[in-house]
Amino acid sequence: MKVVAKIVAKDSREMKAVTVLMRAMRSVPDVVWLLSAQAITLIICLYGAWIPNDWAVLLALLVGATAFYRGYFLVLGLCLAVVALGWQTQYPATTSLDNCTFWATVKASGKATKRVLLATEPIDCAAASAGASAAGTSAGTSQLSLAKQTLLLWDNTSQFVDQADKRWQLTGRLVPVHSRVNAHDFDYEKYLISQSVYYELKSFKVLAHDDRANTLVKWRHALRTQFERHLAPNNAAIVTALVTGSRDELSRAQKDTMQSTGTSHLLAISGLHVGLVGLWTWVIAQGLWALFTRGAGRVLPIQVGAVVALVVIVAYAALTGFDTPVKRATIMFSLLIISWLMRRELTIQSLLLAAAMVLLVDPYALLSVGFYLSFIATYVVMWCARLSWPPFLKILMMQLLIMLVLLPIVWLTFGYISLSALAVNLLVIPWLTMWVLPWALLVGVASAIHPVVAAPIWLLLDFSVTAMWSVISAFDELDWILSPTFRPSLYQVIGWVSLYLVVLLCWRAKQKKPHRRQFDLLCGLSVLLGMLGLFLWPNLSIRQQGEFWLADERQTSVLVHNGSEAIIIDPGRRYRQINTAEKWQRLLSAQQLTLDTIVLTDDKISKISATATLLAAFPEATVITLKPMDLPFAASYCQPVSLVNIQLRIDMTTSACRGQIQWYDETFNLLTDEKAKTEDVNAPLDTHAAYANSVYANSVYAHAVLRWQGANYDAQRLGQVRLVRHLSGKTANGDSPVTLHYARQTARAWRHRVMP
Incomplete structure (x- = not known):
């Protein structure tokens, strides 16, 4: 009996970590403590310019493991932030490097923008420079070596356009990235560094090239070439953005049209596209499994569909290049699927844990507007999915709530409000998700089988994209844009979004309790006060300094x-x-x-x-x-x-x-x-x-x-x-x-x- 007791005690200790994880999944306060501590620590460190060294990361790993074992989620969140900063960030470069030679492939390029991102192999430079150690380099007496980098290049001669399937040997000068820094303007330098782009290549020469590019890079290039060959130029740019995630081919007119109608998010590969690919895969996989197994076996079709959707989501993210928004969306939906497989439901705890994991992989995401847009929109979708309404009313409510909750963020970011966004998204999103995107993915598979099989799909896809763009252009001509003479402050935006999220949470929690009419009235008054505060507060006479x-x-x-x-x-x-x-x-x-x-x-x-x-x-x-x-x-x-x-x-x-x-x-x-x-x-x-x-x-x-x-x-x-x-x-x-x-x-x- 003593031996059995020891074995049971040993197993219970080994299972304690799993128990703690399940506790986090079931207890909202624990997850909130973890995410809050992680976010606050990241903000303090990023704005304080403190990046931990290897010893600090090792200490954080040890303390974090102990905190996880004991269930101290506040300490665990702090340790996760330190680990994320140590692994995923580094100080920006300060010194230029001359006579650098390396092999690289084209990661992204655009004919319109002339911007090229190069994914390099290890870089060798002629001599070490002061400040090189801050950029994560190792210096010798006569040679300086850098690890793999992503370099920025402005290709004014279009030398690297349509050359993504090649591998280039280049030599040139590496200059720290630099951009104009003005208040209330896009900080391109900050954006590049958050994407791990620390150097710009200048005064370069091509030494050699070959065809040994990465397989995924070749696939993306082949798809892009097929789209340009079979579709109209504007349609090819749209489909390329949908499938490969590259928006560099979009013209300035297309970008302005989509921005003015509030549809820019449709072509930015993010949670919408990753979620739709996973949803379609889930439905098709469980249907095929149910058809061929006819109910045999212990594995349910819906479980098989979830696993296949998880695999396809990761594959789709790899095809698009694992850019930051795609990486964020992949992590979020992967954890949501795993949570559903474990608990058979999607809860806010799962969403909060996904946010914590995203910040662990990408700490700069906390400074990105897309991070908040993705998770808030996902929560609204989850909230609307539980409504016992007809499908059309669910979609209408979902679009209305997303527009209402995200309105201050969009207003603060872009400075205007698109009044046509609700109507055009109601028309375009179903068309894009249920028709255009599936055909765009299917045509790539059909082209690999035989051009004759793909020919009718190309015609159908070209017509579908043209029809979608006609709707967007029609709303753009209406010019339904509200451009207020003021912008909300950051504190107003935080208050607005927090108010509506709390209202949604309370609404869900109070649905089964009495006095529901009084609660509905309270929620309506809260929404009204929030709108009045957002629009009227900036107009109050506040004395400003010159x-x-x-x-x-x-x-x-x-x-x-x-x-x-x-x-x-x-x-x-x-x-x-x-x-x-x-x-x-x-x-x-x-x-x-x-x-x-x-x-x-x-x-x-x-x-x-x-x-x-x-x-x-x-x-x-x-x-x-x-x-x-x-x-x-x-x-x-x-x-x-x-x-x-x-x-x-x-x-x-x-x-x-x-x-x-x-x-x-x-x-x-x-x-x-x-x-x-x-x-x-x-x-x-x-x-x-x-x-x-x-x-x-x-x-x-x-x-x-x-x-x-x-x-x-x-x-x-x-x-x-x-x-x-x-x-x-x-x-x-x-x-x-x-x-x-x-x-x-x-x-x-x-x-x-x-x-x-």
Whole structure:
């Protein structure tokens, strides 16, 4: 009996870990503690630029294992965050590397964007450089070796387009990735580093190439070639995005149309597409199993369908290249399927555990909008699936709730609300999911069998995509877009989304209890108050501080405001996909400012071509020029402007028109000369370069450089520079009422600190 007791005790100890895992699956508070601790730790570390070393990761693994065994989920979440940071992140590179030679394959390329991502084999460079160790390298005396990397390349000559099936040997210079850093603008540098892209390849040469590319890469290239051969160009780009996940072939017009109609998510491989592939596979697999086994065996058809769906989901993710959104969706749906196989139901606990696993694999996902959109939309789908309503009403409710809950996130991210999104998604999503996507996947299999078998499917697919795009284009022509003059704050968005998720949770929990009518009324009032708060709160009279913004651009572009009215000096350029005016529009919207005046100091296209965009958004704005110009819109030459605490002063003592901005107690000279010929601080105003170089003068001059209090601040190196006027007229320690800030002032996990 003692021997039996020992064996039972041993088995019980071995099963304790499984028991703890089942407890997490059944207890919402434990999972919430785990995910909360993990998310908070990741935010602190990412924004504090702390990445643990190997010893810290080892310690976290040991402590995490103990916490898991004991059931301390708060400690476990903290340890998971440390492990994720140590394994999945590294500090960005700071130093360029010369004479680097490597073999690589094309991971992604686009004819329209000219952007190419190269998946490299180990890289050998000629010599080590300072800071190389921070990029995860090992340096020798005469040679530097880097592990496998993903490199960025701008292929202006289209040399690598349609060459994804080849393997290239290249040599060139590796430069740390860098982009413009401006407030309320997309941080492309942060995006690249979150995708583990740390270097950009420049000044490269092709040494050799062969056909030994990865098999999956060849398959993706073959599918893309087939789509381009048999479908219309626009349809081929859409189907390529649906099947392979590459949206680089979409034209700018297509992207704008889908963005304005709220259908951009349809072509971004994410939870929608991965879930649909898994759903179709589940249905087909269980049907075939039931047909051929005729109920024989202990394995149920629905279980077989779940297992086959899990395998197909992973295969589909591999085909699309395992990009971050696909990886996130694959992990989420894989864990949901495993949870269903274990418990025969899908619960919010399973979804929260899937979120924790995604953050373990990709800690940068916490900073991605797609992470929140995917999981919130998935929860709404799970919530609607339990409704005992007819299918059409379920789909209608699902689309309505997704639009309602995600509305503030979309508004904060894009700055507008698509009023046609609900209607167009109701029409397009069923057509895409039930018809277009299955045929797009089937045609690839049919082409592998025989071209004759695939021929009618190609015609059907081309017609189907054309019909879908006609619907999207029709809604785009209606121009049902609401562009408010303000944006919600991050705190408002968090409050809105949290309110509605709590309402959905409570609604589900209270359905079987009495006083249901009173509870329904309470939920309706909560929704109404949430909408009123989101729309009315930004319009309350909140006193703002004045600011002076210098954009991180090639040419000088400045915005000055007093808390309500703003003046923009040289809006910048509009060329292809670059439009500096859009950045200023987002800033004006976020700060709830009115554009009063646009000042043009020069007639260079790079400085003034974005003016028309601003005038379209603010038709009441006045244009002032400091040089005679022939412009397609009304403008006044050398006219002063006077606002509250902001004045544009004009000096015409010489033949030239000179401008000064008086902002509270600060005066800034609007100068364009790059080099000073003299340093005479007593020189008159018409000695333009001398006055710019004066240690006593505040100036704004060429190539985004601000001179303030005797020091120069280069926005192209520091990021967007901002002067803030404190409301009280002084700082907390009683110093100057104006403080200077710039975008690269504080280190982040994706950005080094830069000193002036």
